[in-house]
Amino acid sequence: MLYDKARIFVQAGRGGDGCMSFRREAHVPHGGPDGGDGGHGGDVVLLCDDSLRDLQSFKRRAHYKADRGRHGEGSQRHGADGGDLIVRVPPGTVATLEDGTVHDLTVPGQQAVVVEGGSGGRGNRRFSSSTRQAPRFAERGLDGGERWIDLRLKLLADVGLVGVPNAGKSSLISVMTRAAPKIAGYPFTTLEPVLGTLEGPERQLIIADIPGLIEGASEGAGLGHEFLAHVERTRMLVHVLDLAPLDGSEPEANFATIERELELHDPRLARLPRILALSKADLVTEDEAQAARAEWAARLGADVPVFVTSSATRQGLDELATELFRRVPVQAAAPAELAEDVAELAEHRVFRPAARRGFRVERVEDGLFRVAGDAVDRLIARHDLDNEDALIHVEGRLRRMGVIRALEAAGFEPGDDVEIAGVVFELDPG
Ligand SMILES: Nc1nc2c(ncn2[C@@H]2O[C@H](COP(=O)(O)OP(=O)(O)OP(=O)(O)O)[C@@H](O)[C@H]2O)c(=O)[nH]1
Ligand SMILES: [Mg+2]
Secondary structure (H helix, E strand, O other): OOOOOOEEEOOOOOOOOOOEEEOOOOOOOOOOEEEOOOOOOEEEEEEEEOOOOOOOOOOHEEEOOOOOOOOEEEEOOOOOOOOOEEEEEEOOOOEEEOOOOOOOOOOOOOOOEEEEOOOOOOOHHHOOOOOOOOOOOOOOOOOOOEEEEEEEEEOOOOOEEEOOOOOOHHHHHHHHHHOOOOOOOOOOOOOOEEEEEEOOOOOEEEEEEEOOOOOOHHHOOOOOOHHHHHEEEEOOEEEEOOOOOOOOOOHHHHHHHHHHHHHHHHHHOOOOOOEEEEOHHOOOOOOHHHHHHHHHHHOOOOOOOEOOOOOOOOOOHHHHHHHHHHHHHOOOOOHHHHHHHHHHHHHHEEEEEOOOOOOOEEEOOOOOEEEEHHHHHHHHHHHHOHHHHHHHHHHHHHHHOHHHHHHHHHOOOOEEEEEEEEEEEOOOOO
């Protein structure tokens, strides 16, 4: 069973709290503030790991949590950062976040931060100024992000074998590679994609045998969609076409069905280079096979080489393998180039909706106003508003952010209540 889907919940670490502390020294009644900052919470990071083949490990475990940052301490000691949590995924994993961000992990070593740890709070030492020499408050650390992530494995194969059920795809991969898929004389023998490695003199090619496609596959008939997703990233397709289908179907009609489904699933699939492998040549005479080859070659033109093959006698298989190595481009091997590819991939494939900025002020009722926005929410989360010093600090920040002015424009008067991030407090800016 190939586990190609999983849903996991990831939680980044909370930031450590800043510390409120004053220096204690003999003979000094009130030392200066010396509370250290809290540490940053750990991120959750996906790491593309070549030793993994599918998403099986996520069946047993669905929750992942990074470490929290440690709290700051007195004597200006900062809390340690929480460690990142590394979650290993196989090459070909596509991670989709709830907000629509997509990470495509294709190259071993590639990483993607999927939730960020909360930042640590600053200690009271950082709030001392000429006017406030003994700040009796420190910031709290912020919660880390948390979210559900959909993981989908889209196999990374160089060559995909496509064809109607029973065409002989699994037989072909079983004699060309060491893969040992189930082979039988009835349709839909193969229920999930199978990968095999074709060994060449200088390199290898990964071949994917996917289950037979039928009419309507692009709309989900059979298990079409699921399987077509696995050939999306191949660089070349081998269309396996039975020379003498037992069910009496016409090879021409079978060929057209497959091509149409590929096109309907994704026009890019239809544009992939092709080879036509006429299969089961041992079941027809050599003359018939050669006649069929000539006919298909004339029909498809020079772009699509046609081979007469038989998995039973190995006829045509060496030629097919040679052609595959000739046609599938060598992948960038130099580390520098690879790194560039990764950067480019990341640029192209990571889509981030723009973060929200600013704030909104709204009059809820007489004497009650609501302010909404990421930055003000964070400011409130950082502070204990029952602490008089912290409240004064928050008021100063709200003023500098332009929130007080916006409140006043909306009819706010000193002493009215304000609600931010679910916290209601009396605001009386001096
Ligand atoms: N004589 C002969 N029989 C073949 C050859 N290739 C495949 N077959 C037979 O054709 C039938 C189907 O072969 P499979 O390889 O399972 O076909 P498939 O395309 O993988 O089929 P699905 O997985 O159902 O899509 C089996 O009975 C095979 O033994 C061949 O070259 N010669
Ligand atoms: Mg099969």
